[in-house]
Amino acid sequence: MSYKGHGGKEIVENVLEKEKAKEAIQGLTQIPVRRQIAHECISLSYGFFTPLQGFMGYNDVDAVCKDMTLEDGTVWSIPIVFDMSDDEIKKYDIKEGDTVLFTYMDAPLAMFEIEEIYEYDKKFMAEKVYGTTEEKHPGVKRTYEYADKFLAGKVTLVNEPKFNEPYASFWKTPKQHFEAFKEKGWEHVVAHQTRNVPHTGHEWLMKYAWFAANEDLTVDTLKTGVLVNCIIGEKRKGDYIDEAILLAQNMLRVAGYFREDVHMVTFTLWDMRYAGPREAVFHAALRANLGCTHHMYGRDHAGVGDYYGTYDAHYLLKSVKDKLSIKPVFILENWYCPVCAEVTSSAFCAHTKEKQKFSGTLIRSIIIDGVKPTRLVLRPEVFDTVMECAEKYGFGSPFVTDKYLTDRQPIFTLEPMDVGKA
Numbered sequence: 377m378s379y380k381g382h383g384g385k386e387i388v389e390n391v392l393e394k395e396k397a398k399e400a401i402q403g404l405t406q407i408p409v410r411r412q413i414a415h416e417c418i419s420l421s422y423g424f425f426t427p428l429q430g431f432m433g434y435n436d437v438d439a440v441c442k443d444m445t446l447e448d449g450t451v452w453s454i455p456i457v458f459d460m461s462d463d464e465i466k467k468y469d470i471k472e473g474d475t476v477l478f479t480y481m482d483a484p485l486a487m488f489e490i491e492e493i494y495e496y497d498k499k500f501m502a503e504k505v506y507g508t509t510e511e512k513h514p515g516v517k518r519t520y521e522y523a524d525k526f527l528a529g530k531v532t533l534v535n536e537p538k539f540n541e542p543y544a545s546f547w548k549t550p551k552q553h554f555e556a557f558k559e560k561g562w563e564h565v566v567a568h569q570t571r572n573v574p575h576t577g578h579e580w581l582m583k584y585a586w587f588a589a590n591e592d593l594t595v596d597t598l599k600t601g602v603l604v605n606c607i608i609g610e611k612r613k614g615d616y617i618d619e620a621i622l623l624a625q626n627m628l629r630v631a632g633y634f635r636e637d638v639h640m641v642t643f644t645l646w647d648m649r650y651a652g653p654r655e656a657v658f659h660a661a662l663r664a665n666l667g668c669t670h671h672m673y674g675r676d677h678a679g680v681g682d683y684y685g686t687y688d689a690h691y692l693l694k695s696v697k698d699k700l701s702i703k704p705v706f707i708l709e710n711w712y713c714p715v716c717a718e719v720t721s722s723a724f725c726a727h728t729k730e731k732q733k734f735s736g737t738l739i740r741s742i743i744i745d746g747v748k749p750t751r752l753v754l755r756p757e758v759f760d761t762v763m764e765c766a767e768k769y770g771f772g773s774p775f776v777t778d779k780y781l782t783d784r785q786p787i788f789t790l791e792p793m794d795v796g797k798a
């Protein structure tokens with residue numbers, strides 16, 4: 377079976393099996409890493425970020441910032457870096473050429489072979505990646521918060537995460553995505569990027585994109601699928617809780633709005649950077665690495681505030697589409713129109729006075745009130761799932777609260793391992 381991902385590159389898989397891992401980590405210097413880095417180690421090791429083998433070096437970061445490519449010319453839009461302060465570097469007594477052990481939640485996670493220690497101008501990085509240097513942009517803020525040194529090198533997973541439910545049901549490595557699509561008989565797969573509970577506007581987007589992705593295939597053979605790939609990562613207060621996102625998306629198929637053989641829900645561990653157009657390009661690489669052939673892009677993809685124009689992501693994608701391994705499907709804004717009596721799009725509906733835009737804020741306030749919205753906007757099964765998740769996982773709320781941030785069920789656990797003496 378062939379696993380060709382972004383840039384036509386073989387999917388990376390740097391994962392040591394248990395016995396070998398136990399041996400390899402004996403005596404290594406242990407460095408505890410924060411959640412973002414732990415998640416990125418997992419994503420890197422399984423090949424979600426193919427062709428990256430690990431955290432990026434200076435030349436790659438510089439090419440990403442200046443040309444939106446890696447040093448070798450492969451399109452890449454967001455730096456994937458590991459940062460450390462001089463004090464920590466001194467404390468751990470590490471240098472280029474060393475191999476260290478990253479730990480997370482008090483257990484070994486990954487080996488890191490330090491190839492390079494360097495500095496990079498964070499303001500320049502922010503300007504190039506986010507198009508702004510304003511700290512109130514969450515991606516810029518994250519960039520400024522990096523410590524002063526970056527460490528580059530290969531990352532190898534030594535302790536595979538054991539995902540807890542409901543995550544376990546939706547977890548697939550990139551190679552397992554390829555295998556699942558083959559099993560389904562899907563020749564074309566269109567990716568849907570989400571961190572939301574689906575309203576009927578999202579459902580329409582996925583269905584419209586399915587037709588676009590069906591292209592030269594025929595409708596009755598069902599060789600095209602929709603992959604709903606949820607982003608699971610940093611949560612902010614007011615976001616939907618992760619469990620509700622996964623289970624509500626899945627409910628669209630369970631409740632029959634999508635047939636069993638055209639729809640699948642999985643997730644990727646990734647902290648949204650809200651880089652708008654550049655994040656859209658990153659998503660194209662990410663989903664190519666899952667074996668998707670198409671990727672849908674609606675209005676203001678991965679944007680925040682008013683930093684990016686409604687269709688800036690479409691324009692940037694168009695400019696690099698020949699160098700991508702996935703075909704973008706561009707979709708205009710949609711809404712519910714009572715005159716058309718359906719979810720429709722700015723491409724069709726001229727009832728500008730009557731149209732009812734999908735407002736996340738409105739749907740949110742309805743859910744907070746516990747009132748079931750009309751099925752034309754939110755499917756009742758989806759609503760019920762969201763409310764069940766609120767009780768089961770969200771301490772009574774389907775939205776992230778302080779309590780959820782501190783007491784939520786862990787996404788995965790890591791088994792303890794004997795690491796010997798450093």
Ligand SMILES: [Zn+2]
Pocket residue numbers: 713714715716717720725726727
């Ligand atoms: Zn209309």
